[in-house]
Amino acid sequence: MSTPQTIPDEEAPLLQSNNASRKPTPLPKMQLFLLLLLRLAEPITSHSISPYINQLVSELSIIGGDKRKVGYYTGMLVSLHYAAEAITVLQWSRLSDHIGRKPVLLVGLLGTVVSTIMFGLSRSLWALVLSRCLNGLLNGNLGVIKSMIAELTDETNVARGFSLMPMSRAFGYIIGPFIGGVLSRPQDRWPDHFSHPFWAKYPYFLPCLVASVYAFISFLISAMYLEETLDCNPSAKYQSSKDHLKTPRERTSETSPKETGKPLPLRALLTIPVIVSVSNYAMLALLDMAAMALIPLVWATPVDLGGLNLSPKTIGLWLSGYGCLNGVLQFIFFPRVVGRLGPGRVVLISIASFVIIYTMFPFENMAARYATHGDGGGNLTVWLLVVLQLSFICVTDMGFNSIFMFLAAAAPNKRSLGATNGLAQTVVAVQRTVGPAVAASLFAFSLANNVMGGNFVYVVLVGFVCVGLCVARQLPRYTWNHVDRK
Numbered sequence: 001m002s003t004p005q006t007i008p009d010e011e012a013p014l015l016q017s018n019n020a021s022r023k024p025t026p027l028p029k030m031q032l033f034l035l036l037l038l039r040l041a042e043p044i045t046s047h048s049i050s051p052y053i054n055q056l057v058s059e060l061s062i063i064g065g066d067k068r069k070v071g072y073y074t075g076m077l078v079s080l081h082y083a084a085e086a087i088t089v090l091q092w093s094r095l096s097d098h099i100g101r102k103p104v105l106l107v108g109l110l111g112t113v114v115s116t117i118m119f120g121l122s123r124s125l126w127a128l129v130l131s132r133c134l135n136g137l138l139n140g141n142l143g144v145i146k147s148m149i150a151e152l153t154d155e156t157n158v159a160r161g162f163s164l165m166p167m168s169r170a171f172g173y174i175i176g177p178f179i180g181g182v183l184s185r186p187q188d189r190w191p192d193h194f195s196h197p198f199w200a201k202y203p204y205f206l207p208c209l210v211a212s213v214y215a216f217i218s219f220l221i222s223a224m225y226l227e228e229t230l231d232c233n234p235s236a237k238y239q240s241s242k243d244h245l246k247t248p249r250e251r252t253s254e255t256s257p258k259e260t261g262k263p264l265p266l267r268a269l270l271t272i273p274v275i276v277s278v279s280n281y282a283m284l285a286l287l288d289m290a291a292m293a294l295i296p297l298v299w300a301t302p303v304d305l306g307g308l309n310l311s312p313k314t315i316g317l318w319l320s321g322y323g324c325l326n327g328v329l330q331f332i333f334f335p336r337v338v339g340r341l342g343p344g345r346v347v348l349i350s351i352a353s354f355v356i357i358y359t360m361f362p363f364e365n366m367a368a369r370y371a372t373h374g375d376g377g378g379n380l381t382v383w384l385l386v387v388l389q390l391s392f393i394c395v396t397d398m399g400f401n402s403i404f405m406f407l408a409a410a411a412p413n414k415r416s417l418g419a420t421n422g423l424a425q426t427v428v429a430v431q432r433t434v435g436p437a438v439a440a441s442l443f444a445f446s447l448a449n450n451v452m453g454g455n456f457v458y459v460v461l462v463g464f465v466c467v468g469l470c471v472a473r474q475l476p477r478y479t480w481n482h483v484d485r486k
Contacts, residue, residue: 024156031152032161034226036168039145041109041215043172044179045116045135046081048211049204051181051316053077054300056204062125067305071297073125075440077132078293079433084136086429092140093147093422094266097415100228101144109219111138113212120208123201136429143421150408150417151229159343162404163334169397170330173323176211181316183207230418264416269423273410276474278424280347281403283468285428287354288396289435290461295319295389297440298361303368305447306361306454308382322390329394334401342477343402350399351468353392358458358465360389409479 049056054070057077063069096104115135122128146165153161185203186194199206299315301307310318338346367381411420442457452459 024160025154027157027161028152030225031227031229032149032164034222035145035148036164038105038109038218038222038226039141039165039168040171040175041112041218042139042141043169044176044214045112045208045211047172047176047319048180048207049119050296050319051177051312052184052204052207054297055184055312056128057125060125067302069444071301071440071444074297075293075437077128078289078436078440080129081132081136082289082429082432082436084133085139086136086426086433088137089140089143089429090266090419090422090426093143093418093425096144096147096230096422097418100230101148101418102222102226102228104144105141105226106219106223108139108141108144109215109222111135112215113219114138116208116212116215120205120212121202140422140425143425144418146404146407146421147418148229149404150411151414158405158408159335159338159401162401162408163330165401165404167327167331170323170325170327173326174320175214175323177316177319177323179210179316180207181313181320183210184312230415262415264412264419266419266423268412269416269420271410271412273406274412274420274423277403277406277410278427279471280468280475281400281407281424282427282431283464283471284347284351284396284399284403286431286435287351287461287464287468288393288400289432290439290464291354291357291393291396293436293439294358294361294443294457297443298365301447303365306365306443308364308368318386318390322393325390326394326397330397330401334398337398338402338405343405343479344472344475344477346402347399347406347475348469348472350396350402351465351472353395354465354468355462356392357389357396358461360385361458362453362455364389405479406475 053074057063057070057073058067060073063073092104092108112135115131115138118131118134119128122131146162149161149165150158182189183206186206187199187203194206296315296319298306299308299310299318300312301309303309341349364382364385367379367385371379371382407421407424408417411417439457439461442460445451446454446456
């Protein structure tokens, strides 16, 4: 008597695992390398402005010489970028489900080149706003890249595939802040080579030029060598990562109708796995963006106003060191940690780590005050606290990798993978719009009104962490294709 076949359900998770113990499939190394190469363009360009953004804003006439207002405007610049991204990222991702991933990625890279050059030539607040908004509107690459990684991997190697994502982000933190910190205001550092009046008028153009050149080189390499992972013919058989030595059109593997179906309407994406996964991604993004907005802001703020009074070069070098440490830790430890604990617990630990990150800020300032007014013995304490803070940010990045796994497993079918990631990126872009604005504004408000000695901002953010922990408890220990495991 034959066993009846199970008809795939459109509401079931995407990645069904029938043989979790089988040997891991080899990763398509060349294609993943190209994806990480072009992924690197976004963190390089965005983080290259971090070391000098506060100094740039402080030079604008709009603040009237009051450095306490810098936080408002830097937070606004970061937030408006993500607000613009929230408007278009879902459309870019859904478009990639219809015309393919590669064309959308190439458009995003060109948008990065143009907007970065514009930022370097901006000398007014409105010009800065326009360039950052243009960058957000034209760039929906992150969601598309995650879709391509999911299409190039299976359940046996998906953790290894997504563990490479922080490598590009880490290199972005190494290269981007280094470029911004070292190359900003070149006429001050190398007056003999940058004596032209252009460099005095546009002192932050050089780091933007270098970052945009990398993005353009990535565009050219991707245009020539990156292969399309999406077969736009719904009847075609899905390409499996186990056939990565073949071209995408040559790959063949047995698939269910669920894997070869048409892109679903947006309403059909709103399943429980998708909603819970997106909610946790949004909380992680909110907490992360608040922390990453505060780090250059607090570190650049004078010690008597609650900061560390660090120079752009010092901030850039510290963030570069964090990027190096983060890349190594993610690549070596993430697959092992997620295999032992499960991605659900990794997300929970990652969110809890933000408590340490936020509470380090007032302790760093206390140590800096002691170093300034005492015998200087507090300097070592400041650096130790900074290292501890950056180490815990590395822990939080493991949460992002885990959420990417949940999203890949939650997508209703493979032709809707781009839309699922696009929906997630839209919600996250909204959170990233709120995060920097809330964190920077609360910091400025706390200082201006001396609320809780200027530390009110950190109390509020720890409250957000508590909300995030409640949301994280809704995730299963393992991904949605293992919900029966305890």
